[in-house]
Amino acid sequence: MKAITICLLAAAVLFVGATVAHAVIFGPGGGGSGGSGTSTSMRDLYMKTQSDATKVKGENDTAPAGPVYSKTAHDITPLSKERIEELAKKLTPEERRVILASGTEPAFCGNLVDNKKQGTYICRLCSLPLFESKGKFDSGTGWPSFFAPVDQAHVVGLRDASHGMVRVEILCARCKGHLGHVFDDAPKTPTGLRFCVNSASLEFVEDGQKMPEAAMPVATETAYFAAGCFWGVEDRLQRFPGVIDAVSGYMGGKTKEPTYEQICRGDTDHAETVKVVFDPKRTNYDQLLGFFFRLHDPTQLNRQGPDVGTQYRSHIFTVGEAQKAAAEKFISEQQSNPRFKGKKVATRVSPAGGDVKFYAAEEYHQDYHVKNGGHCAMPEP
Numbered sequence: 001m002k003a004i005t006i007c008l009l010a011a012a013v014l015f016v017g018a019t020v021a022h023a024v025i026f027g028p029g030g031g032g033s034g035g036s037g038t039s040t041s042m043r044d045l046y047m048k049t050q051s052d053a054t055k056v057k058g059e060n061d062t063a064p065a066g067p068v069y070s071k072t073a074h075d076i077t078p079l080s081k082e083r084i085e086e087l088a089k090k091l092t093p094e095e096r097r098v099i100l101a102s103g104t105e106p107a108f109c110g111n112l113v114d115n116k117k118q119g120t121y122i123c124r125l126c127s128l129p130l131f132e133s134k135g136k137f138d139s140g141t142g143w144p145s146f147f148a149p150v151d152q153a154h155v156v157g158l159r160d161a162s163h164g165m166v167r168v169e170i171l172c173a174r175c176k177g178h179l180g181h182v183f184d185d186a187p188k189t190p191t192g193l194r195f196c197v198n199s200a201s202l203e204f205v206e207d208g209q210k211m212p213e214a215a216m217p218v219a220t221e222t223a224y225f226a227a228g229c230f231w232g233v234e235d236r237l238q239r240f241p242g243v244i245d246a247v248s249g250y251m252g253g254k255t256k257e258p259t260y261e262q263i264c265r266g267d268t269d270h271a272e273t274v275k276v277v278f279d280p281k282r283t284n285y286d287q288l289l290g291f292f293f294r295l296h297d298p299t300q301l302n303r304q305g306p307d308v309g310t311q312y313r314s315h316i317f318t319v320g321e322a323q324k325a326a327a328e329k330f331i332s333e334q335q336s337n338p339r340f341k342g343k344k345v346a347t348r349v350s351p352a353g354g355d356v357k358f359y360a361a362e363e364y365h366q367d368y369h370v371k372n373g374g375h376c377a378m379p380e381p
Contacts (some may be wrong), residue, residue, distance in 0.1 A: 008032070042148065042191050043313055046182050054374075066282075069244040070153035072129075073277065076173045079126060084175055087125050096198040098126055099177040102169065104143060107142025110199025116347045119206040120215075121197075126175035127214035127352035130154055130202065143180065143196045147189035155195070157182065167192060168196060176200060186229065191256050220244060221280050223288055224251060224317035224352055226271035227296035228304025230361065230377025231368040234274045236295055238381070242283030247275040248361040248368070251317055252350060261361055266309045285323055292316070296377045298334070298344040314345075317352040324351060 032349035046371060068077045079087075088100060097103040112121070121131040121144070131146040149155040153173060160169040160181065170179045180199045184193040204210055218294040227233045230248040238246040250258050253270030262268050276288065296304050298314045328351045332347050360366075369375050 014350065015269045020177060033116045039330045040210065042152065042193065044226050046184075046193060053268075059068045062205050066241060067279075068106055069218070069279070070173075071245045072151045072154075073220050074128060074151070074246050075218055076153055079175050079323040084125070087175065091125065093165070093363075095124060095200045102178040103198075104180070104196045105121045105143075105200050110143060112199040112202055112204055113142060115144070115204060116205050117204070117306065119209070120211070121202045121214050122147075122212070123172040123175060123177055123179075124203050125177040126172060127203070128154055129211075129215055130172065130175045130179070131195065131197070137186070139186065139194055139195075139196070144199055144202065145184060145186075146192055146195040146197065149190045149195065155179065172201075172245045193234055216280050217377075218281075220245075221276050221285070222319055223276045223278065223323065224273050224286060224319070224358060225276065225292045226251065226290070226313060226315035226317070227292060227298075228272070228314075228317055229273050229307050230272040230365065230375070232378050233272075233295055234367075235275055235369045235375060236378050236380070237276050237288075240278075240288070241290055242287075243276055243278045243280075245275075245277040247277075249273055249275055250361060251352070252315060252356060256357075256359075258359055262363065263310075263311050263337070266311060268311075270311060270359075271315045271334045272311050272361075273315070273358065275360075283299075287324050287329065289316075289327060293330075293334060296378075298331075298347040299340055299345040305340045314347040316347060316349050317356060317358075318349060319352050324349065 050360065067075055070076050088096060091099065094105070098105055115136075118133045120133075121130050121136075122129050129150045130150075131144075132150055135146045135148045135150075137145055139146060148335070156171045158169045158171065158172045158210075160167045167181045167183075170182050171177060180195065180197040183194045183196060184192060186192055198209070205215070224236070225233065227284075234246045234248045237243055240246060249272075250263055250268070250270040251273035253268040255262055255268040255270065258268050258270050262273070263270055296314060302310045302313045302315070304312045316327045318327050331345055331347055331349065334340060352358065364371075
């Protein structure tokens with residue numbers, strides 16, 4: 001009875017349908033409750049203000065040149081207006097009000113506020129995974145609350161200046177359906193953030209239940225390339241069409257969980273390596289091999305230009321027999337390439353797996369050029 005009373009009172013004072021002024025303040029980023037984003041970077045990303053923003057929700061949107069992926073390998077390419085309208089046919093009037101018209105359901109009335117089950121919360125409209133139970137907490141506000149999304153790229157934020165206040169509205173990155181707002185008022189959570197979400201915007205899939213097809217990540221393959229300093233190699237490989245993620249790290253040595261300082265001593269036998277996750281429907285291993293050879297001089301032994309040491313060697317770590325055969329065949333063919341006339345290709349080939357593990361480098365190495373500007377003198381994809 002108390003919950004019903006609260007719902008009625010909240011509904012009575014809830015203002016719906018106001019004209020809303022929105023301006024974009026952030027877009028796709030890194031990991032979330034299951035990713036690698038840090039609490040500080042996440043707070044900065046979601047809570048920063050942008051006084052000179054001119055973009056308004058729904059206006060001047062341009063379609064990307066190709067599919068857009070998140071680091072969790074989900075296709076987050078913005079849906080067309082026609083596709084959104086088709087998906088919206090399944091919504092109830094209340095869900096349409098909340099999701100399509102930026103409405104808010106009354107506090108303590110949503111069916112997911114007190115949900116304690118383990119699982120994933122997906123977008124009610126397009127089924128993109130948005131939040132997980134491990135990122136949910138009881139905020140006492142009356143709406144489902146989370147401290148981080150599944151992947152920061154799945155939740156888009158807008159500056160919301162409606163109702164005489166400035167807030168950050170959150171939307172599904174794929175369908176732009178309204179989710180709620182995010183607040184910087186949860187200091188006891190790992191991120192300090194509270195993603196306040198309408199139950200009407202979510203669908204819950206309990207662990208063990210089959211996820212809708214639209215909620216599944218794309219099928220991927222993984223490759224490992226060492227071509228000198230990983231800053232530039234990661235930067236270029238990340239831009240290659242069909243590549244979903246590129247991660248800088250260490251591989252091929254004897255030291256477990258190596259640090260950058262240890263690598264720099266040159267006695268760990270690890271090579272600065274980039275892990276590449278790619279969509280085999282958009283690119284293939286042979287194309288990646290070709291670009292890998294364009295990125296560096298494979299005839300240089302244990303160095304690349306001014307960077308000298310075994311950590312800068314040219315090395316391919318293969319996953320499975322098919323990659324091994326492809327890499328060895330490619331290297332053999334390159335020996336007759338006029339570019340390497342009179343020189344011997346020094347690229348090594350070793351199987352990944354077992355004791356040959358990939359260790360992700362420290363966070364400050366990841367997306368180094370994106371964070372710090374500049375770039376290495378390397379070919380573009």
